[in-house]
Amino acid sequence: MRMHNPPHPGEIIKRLCLEPLGVSVTEAAQALGVSRKTLSSILNARASISPEMAVRLSIAFGTSAESWLNHQTQYDLWHAEQRRKLLRVSKLAG
Amino acid sequence: MRMHNPPHPGEIIKRLCLEPLGVSVTEAAQALGVSRKTLSSILNARASISPEMAVRLSIAFGTSAESWLNHQTQYDLWHAEQRRKLLRVSKLAG
DNA sequence: TAATTATGTAACGCAATAGGTTACAGTCAG
């Protein structure tokens, strides 16, 4: 299990994409082709990176869509692992 | 962009987990703590691996939850990439 | 043969979520 709470992908977008380029949330939302609300929700950790959004980010920022989805996976997984003990699952192998 | 259509994670569960162990869908669903329908939907590519399900699989089969989510990511991403051209997105960098 | 078991799936319901629009309040630069 991962030790540290991974950052929400929205923080990464802010730090690595918007701030270095000096792009506003409004501008970025327009470029990405989504509503300002949609991007804002992601930036403020209220929504996730969907596969489609990952592709949008890859086009707008020249990054790999896979890396964005992986960030989201790490984030989701960490939170799911926190509830591991609550799941009543019996071992079949391993 | 990935060249070949990645298999749905359900196929991987079937081939790598259920069949080698000779476990039935009903038995596996009970062990995983989900309904038979839920597991069947995944096995027949009608539903995805949720983060919680990935943790369940990791407990039942002694695998890593991350690998299951990654399989799902690859599958989702490939389908999202197929629609890349339909997205109206403008470049901001890269 | 008759009964049981396993499987897929349809029809429901529920809760969550990704997306949209509109509208409002607050901040900040000119």
Next chain:
DNA sequence: CTGACTGTAACCTATTGCGTTACATAATTA
């Protein structure tokens, strides 16, 4: 002050993960 940018609330829709119940079919077993 004015205008731009931002967060967010309210409301809508479509989708999805999961549950239960029920049914038809196939396969196994008594």
